[in-house]
Amino acid sequence: MGGVIAVLGRQGAGKGTQCAMLAERFDTVVHVSTGDMLRDAAALDTPLGRRAGAIMAAGELVPDDVMCDVVAERLAALEDSGATVLLDGFPRTPAQAEALAGMTASGGLRGAVLLEVCVAEVSERMLARGRGDDTAAGIARRLELYEAQTAPLVEWFADRGLLQTVDGTGEPAEVFDRLAAAIGGLVPLRLSR
Ligand code: ADP
Numbered sequence: 786m787g788g789v790i791a792v793l794g795r796q797g798a799g800k801g802t803q804c805a806m807l808a809e810r811f812d813t814v815v816h817v818s819t820g821d822m823l824r825d826a827a828a829l830d831t832p833l834g835r836r837a838g839a840i841m842a843a844g845e846l847v848p849d850d851v852m853c854d855v856v857a858e859r860l861a862a863l864e865d866s867g868a869t870v871l872l873d874g875f876p877r878t879p880a881q882a883e884a885l886a887g888m889t890a891s892g893g894l895r896g897a898v899l900l901e902v903c904v905a906e907v908s909e910r911m912l913a914r915g916r917g918d919d920t921a922a923g924i925a926r927r928l929e930l931y932e933a934q935t936a937p938l939v940e941w942f943a944d945r946g947l948l949q950t951v952d953g954t955g956e957p958a959e960v961f962d963r964l965a966a967a968i969g970g971l972v973p974l975r976l977s978r
Pocket of ligand 1: 796877
């Protein structure tokens with residue numbers, strides 16, 4: 786594997802959109818979104834999906850052990866591909882960060898990029914997006930959990946010399962250029978044909 790880069794940031798900061806654009810533009814960049822994996826599992830009504838569906842609808846977090854298994858399995862499947870993985874939505878808790886460090890113990894964790902957008906703006910964006918879990922109550926709960934569980938990871942990555950912060954406001958194309966520059970400083974990027 787070409788390495789793992791964790792993409793951090795509040796719900797609605799644009800992680801999913803930007804990671805999908807980066808994976809499209811650059812060869813060997815793969816987007817792994819835990820939210821998408823869980824929504825796919827729920828749509829397919831798999832055991833994971835049945836377990837996660839109600840938790841997601843309530844804006845709560847799926848248990849760490851479940852998420853760590855899901856991510857470890859996906860990273861293992863990509864191990865031999867040479868891909869650079871943009872990990873979107875994981876880690877979200879200190880326990881998940883420790884687990885990720887274990888999964889990438891051989892130096893695979895290249896860094897973390899924090900996509901920074903303020904609470905007022907992400908709330909507005911999510912209400913406009915209107916995904917199933919984007920109700921006023923669901924948004925408030927997810928943002929509360931972000932501050933409590935996920936925001937401490939910013940320091941966790943910074944303490945390890947792994948953090949870069951990117952301004953997530955402005956035109957999507959501008960944000961894309963900033964992110965590509967940050968990621969390009971961590972791994973070689975090659976344009977897709
Ligand atoms: P958002 O960040 O806007 O909440 P995501 O698509 O990243 O959207 O996640 C949707 C839901 O999936 C979360 O609210 C949570 O219930 C679940 N989820 C995703 N990733 C994780 C994770 N790493 N740990 C626990 N739950 C997760």
